[in-house]
Amino acid sequence: MMxxxxxxxxxxxxxxxxxxxxxxxxxxxxxxxxxxxxAWDYRVIAxxxxxxxxxVGIVVPKLVETxxxxxxxxxxxxxxxxxxxxxxxxxxxxxxxxxxxxxxxHHYRKLDDGHMHWAVHTSLFHEFGHAIEDxxxxxxxxxxEGVEDYARDTFDRGHLSATHDxxxxxx
Ligand SMILES: [Zn+2]
Numbered sequence: 001m002m003x004x005x006x007x008x009x010x011x012x013x014x015x016x017x018x019x020x021x022x023x024x025x026x027x028x029x030x031x032x033x034x035x036x037x038x039a040w041d042y043r044v045i046a047x048x049x050x051x052x053x054x055x056v057g058i059v060v061p062k063l064v065e066t067x068x069x070x071x072x073x074x075x076x077x078x079x080x081x082x083x084x085x086x087x088x089x090x091x092x093x094x095x096x097x098x099x100x101x102x103x104x105x106h107h108y109r110k111l112d113d114g115h116m117h118w119a120v121h122t123s124l125f126h127e128f129g130h131a132i133e134d135x136x137x138x139x140x141x142x143x144x145e146g147v148e149d150y151a152r153d154t155f156d157r158g159h160l161s162a163t164h165d166x167x168x169x170x171x
Contacts, residue, residue, distance in 0.1 A: 032098035042080035099131030
């Protein structure tokens, strides 16, 4: 619900204040304050490798849950080619707090399921770590070792507790 629609609904009594607030939060969570389209910079893949999509589909709810937990907006993942310099995934700089994450499925397609699960998870959480850095005002000096440790930590220890620890460095 849009904010003006919420006011109208409150005035005519069709929603409670609590409902209106939570719908407003949900709207804010889902609606990016940017209109970045990966097609401006990369070749968007319409039909990615199904096994890669399967493993990305396991990680996305974890990214969304993490974003909610820390008060960020909804992250989105897009399949592209041509990230450059051998990159397998990337955070589209400046898109936080509704981070756009890009992944090139071509690099993963030959991995067996176990390795693919690990590689897709750590790649996406690595890029999500860059999104957090950017969101916290450190986007201009990315800490590659720091975000890679964070990505591995989300796999080994769980994404929520790893993220809480990662956030401490920005306090
Ligand atoms: Zn990186």
